[in-house]
Amino acid sequence: MTPLIEARGVSKRFRQHKRFPGLLGAFKTLVTTEYTEVTAVNDISFDIAAGEAVGYLGPNGAGKSTMIKMMTGILVPSDGTLSVLGRTPHLERMANARQIGVVFGQRSQLWWDLPLIDSFTLHQRIYDIPLTRYQDNLKRFSELLDLKPFLDRAVRQLSLGQRMRAEIVMSLLHDPKILFLDEPTIGLDVVAKDAVRRFLAEINRERGVTIILTTHDLQDIETICPRLIMVDHAKLIFDGQLGKLRSALGSARRLTLEFATDPGPVVLSTATLTNDDGLIKHYLLEREEVSLVQILSEVGSTRDLKDVALHEPNIEEVIRTFYQRRNTASATTP
Numbered sequence: 001m002t003p004l005i006e007a008r009g010v011s012k013r014f015r016q017h018k019r020f021p022g023l024l025g026a027f028k029t030l031v032t033t034e035y036t037e038v039t040a041v042n043d044i045s046f047d048i049a050a051g052e053a054v055g056y057l058g059p060n061g062a063g064k065s066t067m068i069k070m071m072t073g074i075l076v077p078s079d080g081t082l083s084v085l086g087r088t089p090h091l092e093r094m095a096n097a098r099q100i101g102v103v104f105g106q107r108s109q110l111w112w113d114l115p116l117i118d119s120f121t122l123h124q125r126i127y128d129i130p131l132t133r134y135q136d137n138l139k140r141f142s143e144l145l146d147l148k149p150f151l152d153r154a155v156r157q158l159s160l161g162q163r164m165r166a167e168i169v170m171s172l173l174h175d176p177k178i179l180f181l182d183e184p185t186i187g188l189d190v191v192a193k194d195a196v197r198r199f200l201a202e203i204n205r206e207r208g209v210t211i212i213l214t215t216h217d218l219q220d221i222e223t224i225c226p227r228l229i230m231v232d233h234a235k236l237i238f239d240g241q242l243g244k245l246r247s248a249l250g251s252a253r254r255l256t257l258e259f260a261t262d263p264g265p266v267v268l269s270t271a272t273l274t275n276d277d278g279l280i281k282h283y284l285l286e287r288e289e290v291s292l293v294q295i296l297s298e299v300g301s302t303r304d305l306k307d308v309a310l311h312e313p314n315i316e317e318v319i320r321t322f323y324q325r326r327n328t329a330s331a332t333t334p
């Protein structure tokens with residue numbers, strides 16, 4: 001099956017005015033004709049199939065937004081080829097726009113002074129959405145995202161959470177095949193984040209809308225995206241399922257044993273002791289497949305064991321460990 005999105009050796013370089021330090025430097029910066037070149041995206045390739053939900057992750061300045069902007073046709077790649085639904089996005093921007101939805105967390109596509117419903121109506125006209133389809137979509141999405149009470153309110157009067165939900169509804173009214181979201185949950189409270197995540201997961205599952213999102217909130221990934229593309233310093237450093245990332249790191253599961261009386265050192269062949277508080281001992285499991293039964297049989301019945309807890313690593317731990325190991329490896333490479 002042909003992928004919906006195909007990136008082959010895509011790079012993007014920006015020219016930036018050279019900056020000079022100090023007060024005098026500030027004047028020099030204003031008049032300088034000197035430039036430095038920043039590589040925001042460096043030789044990135046991937047395929048995304050219809051119906052996938054992909055989290056595009058990376059630290060600040062790693063090149064995530066730049067890649068999204070190229071896929072939506074806003075920016076032109078400096079090198080490589082990019083195909084979205086069989087088109088080159090920047091060459092066929094209008095045709096591309098009809099098939100995709102875009103949500104930039106920091107930038108609104110709604111009409112600030114008009115009632116929210118007017119933005120939706122305008123969208124229906126611009127995209128020429130059949131009226132019944134538009135009405136069905138609006139009803140369904142505003143119910144799911146609890147937006148009905150706000151449809152007549154001016155956009156500038158909406159809270160950030162209400163506005164973000166409105167942005168998402170608007171981006172989906174024309175039934176796009178792909179939805180691009182840049183930081184869709186930024187600045188939202190936990191309840192609003194949860195509503196947005198559950199909605200996106202449902203849209204992906206039930207309507208088969210392909211989702212590509214950038215985020216710094218890893219719970220977004222956990223709820224919505226089985227696949228991760230990770231970038232660092234403009235380069236792709238990981239592409240695969242979250243489970244693959246977990247196993248690439250080995251087991252990061254932690255074990256806690258609590259004893260009624262201090263048994264002294266308890267050495268296990270299946271786990272490494274990381275902290276010994278006497279009554280409570282903490283371990284890191286050596287292998288993915290070690291079971292609780294194996295651990296308990298090794299601890300033995302002679303010891304006065306009170307409680308056992310096994311902690312699966314959460315996504316934050318997995319991603320942090322991945323970046324830490326990479327940084328350590330690159331620091332030690334001559």
Ligand SMILES: Nc1ncnc2c1ncn2[C@@H]1O[C@H](COP(=O)(O)OP(=O)(O)OP(=O)(O)O)[C@@H](O)[C@H]1O
Pocket residue numbers: 014015016038039040058059060061062063064065066067
């Ligand atoms: N229009 C531009 N002109 C010059 N440099 C740019 C431009 N847009 C982005 N950059 C630079 O390209 C690099 C990547 O920026 P980008 O916004 O893609 O990163 P990001 O991963 O989305 O970061 P963040 O997580 O902070 O949003 C940065 O060094 C940024 O300063």
